[in-house]
Amino acid sequence: MNTPIKTPVDSAIVKQEINAMGLESVGLASIRELNRIVNNIEAASKERFIRMEMGVPGLEPPKIAVDAEIEALKKGVGSKYPPFDGIPELKQEISLFVKNFIDVEINPISCFPTVGSMQGCYMAMMCTSRRIKGKDKLLFIDPGFPVNKSQARVLGVPYDHFDVYEFRGEKLKSKLESYLKKGDVAALMYSNPNNPAWICFTDQELKIIGELATKYDCIIMEDLAYFGMDFRKDYSTPAQEPFIPSVAKYTDNYILLISSSKSFSLAGQRIGMTAIPDKLFNSKGDNLKGRFDSNNFGYAYIFGAMYAISSGVSHSNQYGLCGLLKAVNNGSYNFVDAVKEYGERAAVMKKLFVENGFDIVYDMDEGQKIADGFYFTISYPGFTGVELVEELLYYGISAISLTTTGSDRHEGLRACVSLTGKDRFQDLEERVAQFNKDHPKGSGFKIIHS
Numbered sequence: 487m488n489t490p491i492k493t494p495v496d497s498a499i500v501k502q503e504i505n506a507m508g509l510e511s512v513g514l515a516s517i518r519e520l521n522r523i524v525n526n527i528e529a530a531s532k533e534r535f536i537r538m539e540m541g542v543p544g545l546e547p548p549k550i551a552v553d554a555e556i557e558a559l560k561k562g563v564g565s566k567y568p569p570f571d572g573i574p575e576l577k578q579e580i581s582l583f584v585k586n587f588i589d590v591e592i593n594p595i596s597c598f599p600t601v602g603s604m605q606g607c608y609m610a611m612m613c614t615s616r617r618i619k620g621k622d623k624l625l626f627i628d629p630g631f632p633v634n635k636s637q638a639r640v641l642g643v644p645y646d647h648f649d650v651y652e653f654r655g656e657k658l659k660s661k662l663e664s665y666l667k668k669g670d671v672a673a674l675m676y677s678n679p680n681n682p683a684w685i686c687f688t689d690q691e692l693k694i695i696g697e698l699a700t701k702y703d704c705i706i707m708e709d710l711a712y713f714g715m716d717f718r719k720d721y722s723t724p725a726q727e728p729f730i731p732s733v734a735k736y737t738d739n740y741i742l743l744i745s746s747s748k749s750f751s752l753a754g755q756r757i758g759m760t761a762i763p764d765k766l767f768n769s770k771g772d773n774l775k776g777r778f779d780s781n782n783f784g785y786a787y788i789f790g791a792m793y794a795i796s797s798g799v800s801h802s803n804q805y806g807l808c809g810l811l812k813a814v815n816n817g818s819y820n821f822v823d824a825v826k827e828y829g830e831r832a833a834v835m836k837k838l839f840v841e842n843g844f845d846i847v848y849d850m851d852e853g854q855k856i857a858d859g860f861y862f863t864i865s866y867p868g869f870t871g872v873e874l875v876e877e878l879l880y881y882g883i884s885a886i887s888l889t890t891t892g893s894d895r896h897e898g899l900r901a902c903v904s905l906t907g908k909d910r911f912q913d914l915e916e917r918v919a920q921f922n923k924d925h926p927k928g929s930g931f932k933i934i935h936s
């Protein structure tokens with residue numbers, strides 16, 4: 487099985503570019519490092535990859551948002567500082583958006599824009615981990631977005647994590663409680679739908695999380711980076727069931743972190759939303775004052791953290807998002823329909839992988855098959871994820887290893903559908919078919935190039 491095989495991308499070039507980056511392991515490369523290697527291989531080989539390593543939107547930004555921002559710029563907002571916590575009309579629209587799509591009431595005062603939900607996550611970690619003396623730890627329900635852990639490290643905040651794969655449904659309760667009962671967990675974080683696995687917590691699981699958050703005074707940082715993108719249900723109509731499942735239905739101890747990057751195709755604008763329920767926003771901690779000048783949680787958030795980090799979000803950008811949210815809230819712009827294409831792509835791409843010997847790693851939400859969405863996870867018998875990342879490069883396919891996401895499923899990769907339009911399905915099919923042919927089951931699965 488070690489005879490040289492002609493792969494879709496010249497193997498000498500792939501090897502040369504991998505070596506040129508000088509990484510210890512290409513399979514453990516960060517998303518941005520892998521992105522760089524693939525750019526270099528593409529440039530040297532003139533072969534276009536099926537790019538699945540990076541979660542960037544592949545769709546145009548909505549015209550409504552672009553127009554609203556241009557108009558604001560023309561009016562001259564660029565010369566004026568915006569309020570740290572957002573322009574009043576945007577705060578209103580965020581509050582209404584949360585009411586319309588999650589069905590919870592949050593006062594506009596504690597709804598505000600952030601520089602991407604990434605900044606929202608950072609601020610949430612910063613403020614929750616310094617709220618109460620002796621409660622400074624974060625807990626990540628993994629698999630997760632690796633950058634969130636980088637944020638915790640940058641902040642010097644200790645954290646624990648576990649892979650939820652074996653702890654779905656009722657089993658989640660005792661697993662969570664084993665961490666929370668120690669009393670030092672300030673906040674807990676997960677994304678829903680999940681990056682990278684695209685699992686979605688059921689209402690039963692959200693209820694368990696919410697009830698434990700109240701019982702142990704642990705704040706849930708609910709990362710809704712893929713808001714409304716579980717396409718198994720239609721969440722697109724404002725103020726009408728079904729509402730987007732959220733822990734907000736089961737506790738007051740939460741922070742919603744909503745991104746506009748994927749659901750609204752506005753990644754380049756770096757604007758996200760944070761919504762904090764009134765009870766938490768108006769609560770007091772005993773450990774905030776030293777850093778944020780006030781023990782009042784909401785005050786510390788806005789006048790301590792936001793002031794120190796970026797003093798708000800670019801002024802015109804806020805008008806752009808505000809214009810879009812108005813249209814979403816009054817039902818004239820269907821944001822879910824605009825991004826449904828990701829689910830359609832995932833259905834085809836998953837099928838192509840599965841028909842060619844791959845398995846879907848995270849495949850179920852308890853009794854229900856996971857949704858088709860922005861990401862899916864794959865493995866190939868006999869390969870670790872780290873090995874598979876490298877081997878697929880010779881076949882012109884790029885994806886990241888789940889090992890970098892806190893997953894225990896070390897055989898898996900995360901694949902993102904956003905940059906693979908229908909015009910590339912034929913290429914994908916041919917490449918995975920050849921991969922399957924070149925790595926027949928039962929042959930010992932020798933890696934042929936390394």
Ligand SMILES: Cc1ncc(COP(=O)(O)O)c(C=O)c1O
Pocket residue numbers: 541601602603604605631677681709711744745746747753757758
């Ligand atoms: C789970 C998760 N959280 C947060 C983000 C960042 O969102 P934003 O672009 O709004 O900063 C992403 C983006 O990929 C993500 O996947």
